[in-house]
Amino acid sequence: xxxxxxxxxxxxxxxxxxxxxxxxxxxxxxxxxxxxxxxxxxxxxxxxxxxxxxxxxxxxxxxxxxxxxxxxxxxxxxxxxxxxxxxxxxxxxxxxxxxxxxxxxxxxxxxxxxxxxxxxxxxxxxxxxxxxxxxxxxxxxxxxxxxxxxxxxxxxxx
Numbered sequence: 558x559x560x561x562x563x564x565x566x567x568x569x570x571x572x573x574x575x576x577x578x579x580x581x582x583x584x585x586x587x588x589x590x591x592x593x594x595x596x597x598x599x600x601x602x603x604x605x606x607x608x609x610x611x612x613x614x615x616x617x618x619x620x621x622x623x624x625x626x627x628x629x630x631x632x633x634x635x636x637x638x639x640x641x642x643x644x645x646x647x648x649x650x651x652x653x654x655x656x657x658x659x660x661x662x663x664x665x666x667x668x669x670x671x672x673x674x675x676x677x678x679x680x681x682x683x684x685x686x687x688x689x690x691x692x693x694x695x696x697x698x699x700x701x702x703x704x705x706x707x708x709x710x711x712x713x714x715x
Contacts, residue, residue, distance in 0.1 A: 567710030571604025574634040574708045576701070577627040578609065581640030581676075583616035590689040591639040591675060591697030598701035617642050617676050618653050621660025628670035635704035636664070639697050640676040643685050654678040671707035675700025 576599060580592050592611065599609055610633070614623050617640035624636045638661045644650040657676050665672035677696050679685040687693040 565713050567706035569602050571599050571602040571705045575608045577633040577636045578611045579620050579623045579638050581617045582613050584641040587641035587685050587689045594695030594697030595637050595701040598698040602705050617657040621664050624672045625664035628668035634708040635671040637673045637700050637704050641685050642678045644680045673700045673704045
């Protein structure tokens with residue numbers, strides 16, 4: 558198979574990049590682990606934690622507005638959005654998870670700043686625990702790695 562002449566890929570070196578993390582206080586016993594994972598990823602990939610800002614919001618539904626404002630500020634290369642929404646017995650889960658996903662995507666598209674979706678959405682508490690640092694890894698770590706890669710990809714695309 559023929560390959561394109563130019564291939565752009567972001568590397569995984571955080572360097573001097575500046576990150577904002579928007580984290581939901583709701584389900585904080587889960588989200589705290591996601592934040593720890595994101596900070597660990599930034600540090601392990603050569604980033605400086607003093608170049609990272611952490612903003613706490615009440616819940617996942619509020620993440621998009623904070624993400625957009627932080628992205629529009631021009632201070633950050635990427636915004637990492639972290640939260641945990643666990644399905645209950647009402648349709649509330651569908652509204653919160655759906656609007657958080659849509660709003661985070663819109664924030665990135667409207668600003669041109671990568672806004673990474675690191676909101677764990679699960680059917681039950683066990684699945685959430687697995688994704689916040691146990692059997693299924695840490696989705697906060699994964700979201701930060703995606704942010705690092707996107708920052709470097711967009712720098713190369715200019």
